[in-house]
Structure formats: structure tokens, C-alpha cells
Amino acid sequence: MxxxxxxxxxxxxxxxxxxxxxxxxxxxxxxxxxxxxxxxxxxxxxxxxxxxxxxxxxxxxxxxxxxxxxxxxxxxxxxxxxxxxxxxxxxERRLDAVVYRMKFAPTPFAARQIINHGHILVNGRRLNIASARLKDNDVVEVKTKSKQMALILEASASGERDIPDYLEVDSSALKGRFVRAPLLADVPxxxxxxxxxxxxxxxx
Known part of the structure; x- marks a missing residue:
């Protein structure tokens, strides 16, 4: 935490x-x-x-x-x-940053917490290290049992932020792909x- x-x-x-x-x-x-x-x-x-x-x-x-x-x-x-x-x-390759960018969490702090608690899968396997560095085309998703968490659903539905172009996200499935590392100008x-x-x- x-x-x-x-x-x-x-x-x-x-x-x-x-x-x-x-x-x-x-x-x-x-x-x-x-x-x-x-x-x-x-x-x-x-x-x-x-x-x-x-x-x-x-x-x-x-x-x-x-x-x-x-x-x-x-x-x-x-x-x-x-x-x-x-x-x-x-x-931006950090797992907590990607979870935040994909709108699976309302803040980077919340992203770190849900990762530490084992709610996130990377390429189908649970990963609970918030500082883990993702590679191009890694798939990040919310664990099936965690998809009804209020915190995650509220963050995903929030209009406070947009999802940047270097990520592909299916908000309904709470699943996304890290396409590439961004440049400074790409980061919102x-x-x-x-x-x-x-x-x-x-x-x-």
C-alpha cells in the first residue's frame, strides 16, 4: 500500500x-x-x-x-x-502507470494498491509488482473476480481522463494492450x- x-x-x-x-x-x-x-x-x-x-x-x-x-x-x-x-x-512502462492510464484505477496510488492486492493480470498471469516494466504488446486486464469492484468500475466510467493512443483498451472487458512506449508529447x-x-x- x-x-x-x-x-x-x-x-x-x-x-x-x-x-x-x-x-x-x-x-x-x-x-x-x-x-x-x-x-x-x-x-x-x-x-x-x-x-x-x-x-x-x-x-x-x-x-x-x-x-x-x-x-x-x-x-x-x-x-x-x-x-x-x-x-x-x-x-510509462511501469505497471501501475499503465493500469492508471487504462482507467482501471482513479489515481496512480489506487493503481498501485489494486496491483499489490493481486487484482491485475499481465499476459494471463497475476502480477502484483507495481513497478514491473511492461514490454510492447503486453496484455493487461482486471482479474475476472475483481471486475465488479466499485473502485475499478467507477474509474473506467469516469470522464475525467482520456486513454492515450499508445494503449489499446476494451473498457467493457477491462482489458488492454500496451502498444509502445510513448514520447513526452504523447503523454496526457x-x-x-x-x-x-x-x-x-x-x-x-
């Missing part, structure tokens, strides 16, 4: 963005940070901008821990091509993500 299950919207207020684009975000009512000095605004340094970009990416994918995020970044560096694009591609982030600043942060 996620360590941020009860306080995920604190991430929104701390970063000053509606990270998941949800109507429930407290930032819709108070567009400033928490605490006594939350309404003070000062121009961030280059380091501050890079740190914020990293925190936004980590937070968006269920508040990934620093050690795990650094491993993903190291893998992105090793791969050929643009490191920022590689980083996004690797993050509610806020601007800047993986190039994350690369700069780790390259310091």
Missing part, C-alpha cells in the same frame, strides 16, 4: 500544481502553498526549478522513492537517444513536465 494513500494532495499544495488534474484537489480552492508563509512568492533558482521538475515527475507516478527514481534515471542514461524521452518512456499530463530539467538536476 502507498505510504501517501491518505495525504497525496499535500503533494499538490507543496508543488503548487494540480498534479493529476483532479477536481478534488485542494489547489482548486487555494492556489498557494501550505503553512504560514505559503502565500509568499519568490523567484526560484535554476536548482529550484530543476528540483521542482524532479519532484513533479516523482509525485505524479505515485510519489516514487528517490532510490528507485534514480535507478530509472540511470537506465534512461544508458539507453540510446534523448535521456529525457527515455525517462518518460520507462516511467495535466501539468507541464520537464524531463530535460530532471536530466540537468542529476547532471550537476
Amino acid at each position: 502507498s505510504k501517501r494513500q491518505e495525504s497525496k494532495f499535500k503533494i499538490d499544495r507543496r508543488l503548487g500544481v494540480n498534479l493529476w488534474g483532479r477536481s478534488k484537489s485542494p489547489l482548486n480552492k487555494r492556489e498557494y502553498g501550505p503553512g504560514q508563509h505559503g502565500q509568499r512568492r519568490k523567484k526560484p533558482s535554476d536548482y529550484g526549478l530543476q528540483l521542482m521538475a524532479k519532484q513533479k515527475l516523482k509525485g505524479y507516478y505515485g510519489n516514487i522513492g528517490e532510490k528507485q527514481f534514480r535507478r530509472i534515471y540511470a537506465e534512461a542514461v544508458r539507453r540510446k537517444g534523448d535521456t529525457g524521452e527515455n525517462l518518460i518512456g520507462l516511467l 499530463y495535466p501539468v507541464q513536465m520537464e524531463p530535460n530539467l530532471v536530466v540537468e538536476f542529476y547532471s550537476r
Whole structure:
């Protein structure tokens, strides 16, 4: 279970963005940070901008821990091509990200939880590791006994998000296919993500 299950919207207020684009975000009512000095605004340094970009990416994918995020970044560096694009591609290959994108869960935190509880099958076999990396054409589906869960049905019927083009989903069967890793421009982030600043942060 996620360590941020009860306080995920604190991430929104701390970063000053509606990270998941949800109507429930407290930032819709108070567009400033928490605490006594939350309404003070000062121009961030280059380091501050890079740190914020990293925190936004980590937070968006269920508040990934620093050690795990650094491993993903190291893998992105090793791969050929643009490191920022590689980083996004690797993050979008995570099983919890795909379950969230396919609208089988309302949030990345909920996606991680239903995976940990064994409700998701990959290529017909149960997989309960949220950070598992999918390959092109892997098939992801909700286990038959779990298809009537209210959380999953409500998420699938929600009009809050659209399913991106790099996934194929049969919403009625709660089953989908991971077609390919996306580029940054393909990912429907509610806020601007800047993986190039994350690369700069780790390259310091």
C-alpha cells in the first residue's frame, strides 16, 4: 500500500500544481502553498526549478522513492537517444502507470494498491509488482473476480481522463494492450513536465 494513500494532495499544495488534474484537489480552492508563509512568492533558482521538475515527475507516478527514481534515471542514461524521452518512456512502462492510464484505477496510488492486492493480470498471469516494466504488446486486464469492484468500475466510467493512443483498451472487458512506449508529447499530463530539467538536476 502507498505510504501517501491518505495525504497525496499535500503533494499538490507543496508543488503548487494540480498534479493529476483532479477536481478534488485542494489547489482548486487555494492556489498557494501550505503553512504560514505559503502565500509568499519568490523567484526560484535554476536548482529550484530543476528540483521542482524532479519532484513533479516523482509525485505524479505515485510519489516514487528517490532510490528507485534514480535507478530509472540511470537506465534512461544508458539507453540510446534523448535521456529525457527515455525517462518518460520507462516511467510509462511501469505497471501501475499503465493500469492508471487504462482507467482501471482513479489515481496512480489506487493503481498501485489494486496491483499489490493481486487484482491485475499481465499476459494471463497475476502480477502484483507495481513497478514491473511492461514490454510492447503486453496484455493487461482486471482479474475476472475483481471486475465488479466499485473502485475499478467507477474509474473506467469516469470522464475525467482520456486513454492515450499508445494503449489499446476494451473498457467493457477491462482489458488492454500496451502498444509502445510513448514520447513526452504523447503523454496526457495535466501539468507541464520537464524531463530535460530532471536530466540537468542529476547532471550537476
